Amino acid sequence: MADEATTALDVVVQAEVLELLARMRAEHDLALLLVSHDLAVIAEVCDRVLVAYAGELVEDGPAERVLNDPLHPYTEALLRVTTVGDWERRELEVIPGAPPEVGARLPGCRFADRCAFAAPECLSGPVPLRETADGRRVRCVRGEELDLSRAGAHGTREVAV
Ligand code: SF4
Structure with missing residues (x-):
């Protein structure tokens, strides 16, 4: 380790x-x-990527898939605010807000107050880690419905893995 x-x-x-x-x-x-936290190193070294947020596993899958076609908005946000890949950025972006306090009891998704895709169902209860049809895992009620790929929500990106 x-x-x-x-x-x-x-x-x-x-x-x-x-x-x-x-x-x-x-x-x-x-x-x-x-x-x-260095996605460039992860892209260079890892076969499989597990992404954690506020003490929870939120995404798990093959490195090439997770880094180029993320399912969780936090993974997508991480990729957007780093210099990994071929992002063409005019200014440094940040993920707005802050993580919840350690031990905070929240009604639903722990990323909800920072998520650009939050919907009422995100706060209706604990969000379980679900397995997708292609064997990946994601903790997001909208994980497979959102298009967070490099051609998706926030522009273009391609990560060499
Ligand atoms: S469950 Fe909702 S708030 Fe949480 S990451 Fe998914 S879309 Fe965003």
Whole structure:
């Protein structure tokens, strides 16, 4: 398990750390659980991506699918506000609002007050993690109904994985 293993490193040292991890995986036939906020590193290293928000798993799937065709609005927002991929941005975007306080008891989706796609049904009860027809998992009542792909809600994006 490598928890933020490359955070705050310059790109040269980061590349060395990633190369070392890749070599250890290959030589010892290891699985690597990489915890990171750096989507560019995740896109380079990971086969599978799990996205967490406010203490809950909100999306899980193959890296190529999650990073290019997210199902959860938080994943889509993360991709929109980072420099990963070929986003053509004129100014730095942010996700408005703030995460709920630790332990806060909320009526429904924990991302609802920051979500551009929130609807009344999002607050009608706890949102379960659901499996989609193609074997991915998402915690969103509108997950398969929304088009959050690179050609979808917020412009164009393509992430090389
Ligand atoms: S459940 Fe509703 S508020 Fe939560 S992420 Fe999905 S659309 Fe947004």
